[in-house]
Amino acid sequence: MSFWQALFMGLLQGATELFPVSSLGHAVLVPSLLHWSFRQSDPSFVPFLVLLHLGTASALLVLYRDQWVEIGIGFFKAALRGSITTPTERLSMLLLVGTLPAGVLGVYLESRIKSLFSSPYVAATFLIVNGLLMLGFELLRRRAERRAQAANVTQQEREERFADASQISFRAALIVGACQALAFIPGISRSGVTIGGGLLAGLRHEEAARFSFLLATPVILAAGLVEGPLLFSSGVPVGEYVLGAVLAGVAAYASARFLLRYFRSGRLDPYGWYCIAAGLLSLALLTLNL
Amino acid sequence: MRSNSLSIGLAVLGVIFLVIGVLYAFGVLQFFVTDPNSPHHYTHLILFVVLAAAAFIAANFTRERAV
Numbered sequence: 001m002s003f004w005q006a007l008f009m010g011l012l013q014g015a016t017e018l019f020p021v022s023s024l025g026h027a028v029l030v031p032s033l034l035h036w037s038f039r040q041s042d043p044s045f046v047p048f049l050v051l052l053h054l055g056t057a058s059a060l061l062v063l064y065r066d067q068w069v070e071i072g073i074g075f076f077k078a079a080l081r082g083s084i085t086t087p088t089e090r091l092s093m094l095l096l097v098g099t100l101p102a103g104v105l106g107v108y109l110e111s112r113i114k115s116l117f118s119s120p121y122v123a124a125t126f127l128i129v130n131g132l133l134m135l136g137f138e139l140l141r142r143r144a145e146r147r148a149q150a151a152n153v154t155q156q157e158r159e160e161r162f163a164d165a166s167q168i169s170f171r172a173a174l175i176v177g178a179c180q181a182l183a184f185i186p187g188i189s190r191s192g193v194t195i196g197g198g199l200l201a202g203l204r205h206e207e208a209a210r211f212s213f214l215l216a217t218p219v220i221l222a223a224g225l226v227e228g229p230l231l232f233s234s235g236v237p238v239g240e241y242v243l244g245a246v247l248a249g250v251a252a253y254a255s256a257r258f259l260l261r262y263f264r265s266g267r268l269d270p271y272g273w274y275c276i277a278a279g280l281l282s283l284a285l286l287t288l289n290l
Numbered sequence: 291m292r293s294n295s296l297s298i299g300l301a302v303l304g305v306i307f308l309v310i311g312v313l314y315a316f317g318v319l320q321f322f323v324t325d326p327n328s329p330h331h332y333t334h335l336i337l338f339v340v341l342a343a344a345a346f347i348a349a350n351f352t353r354e355r356a357v
Contacts, residue, residue, distance in 0.1 A: 082350035093347075100344055107337045226333050 003240055005036060006048065010244030013052045014059070014251030017220075018213065018259060020192030020271045021278075022130055025123045028186045029282050032120035047227070048241050054224035055245035059252035060217045067214070071095065087166035091214075097170050098177030098215045105181035106219065118186065124282035126187025131275030133188075134268040137196030141267075144202070162204040165211040172201035177215065187279070190216065196268065205263035213256055297353035304345035311338030 001009070012030060016023040027049075061068060075092035084090045148162075168176075176197035183190030191212050198208030314334035 079347045079350065082353065082355075096344060096347070100341065103337055103340060107333055222336070226336065 001036075001045070001048070005031075006237075006240045006244040007247055009048070010052055010055070010247035011251050013049075014056055014248030015255055017056045017248075017252055018060075018191050018216075018255045020130075020134055020189045020195055020268060021275055022123075022127060022183070022187050022189040022192070024183065024185075025127045025130070025187035025189075028118060028123040029120050029127070029278075033282060033285055048244065050224050050227040051241045051245035052248040053220045055247070055249035056252040057217055057221040057224060059249040060213055060220070060256065063253060063256050064214060064217070068217075071214075087164070091166040094166065094168065094170065094173040094211075095214055095218070098173040098211075099218050101174060101178035102180040102215075102219050103222070105178070106184070106223065109181065109184060120286055121283065123186040124279045124286065126185050127275050127279035127282065128187075130188050130192055131272045131277075131279065133196060134192055134272030134275065137199055138268050138272070141199045144200075163202050163207065165198070165203060165207045165214070168198070168201045168203060168211075172197075176201065176211070180215070180219065189275075192268070192271065195263075199268075205265075205267065206260060209259055209263045213260075293352060294354050297349045300345050300349035300352060304342040304349065307338045307342035307345055311335045311342065314338065 009027065009031075012026055013023050016026045070088050071092045074086060074089040075096070078084050078089035078093060084093060176194050179193040179197045180190050182188045182193050191209075194212035194215055195205075195208045198211050199205065201208075203211060311334065315332060
């Protein structure tokens, strides 16, 4: 991988990790479509991904630094007391419950699923599936809004009728957490399925995005730290990779800020249509070998 | 739901998770590992320590208390 390719991949990963468009799908598709010669099965590619993920997780930690301090304190207080008294303590326990299924499934299934689905054709197909999922989540959400008799009000007023992240049930947090495992399939977006799951659990769009980003941080960080020793393997261009990771972090920070603002009144539909269009276009380009 | 028997069950589960984690770390347990020749599986150790912590927290939440 050349210097510029490393920078481009860092920017791409950071920008697409938090948007509901599948960073893994883009990481598989874009190099194939550009006919880049590096192979993602190459052993030196794994440390690169590790650093990119650490860059993204760092951006999320910086973005939510105050909340993470409160969540950490709330977690230990509630765990030692054996009861929940504040919304922050409840949120900390919801995050633990939501992280467990992703951790178990990640350790036991991630590498197997990724090796099964690493073809660009499969990534393009699942990108279309991801788009359909986003549209499906919004369709179900619109039904919930009609049931809540929120049809004839502005989008912001409509959003206020839905819940905060700390108000969802533990069962919903467990299901949303388990949905993260779907993102091991290139083309399926982790943030997309968790935001969609949050919407189905009755969260506001902005809160669903916040819950998704908070839920992502420990999983991405743990994956990065566990694979960390690979960085010290011989032949790894650490300087080049670190620069890619910094770019990934900057892009992830900007994306998260944008998305939190966007979801105050926006929906998942544009990303759903983008995924369908990008998947179809990629399939056409791959088939025609352009 | 508060019940001492549930709380004890969860605490026992926590201990089992800890034991499984240690067995993975020392390479005694080779269940569902990516590379069976690898002697240490710290990923599994971390996972089972987290699961054990969650089980102990759940045990603390479910234990009956004197009012």
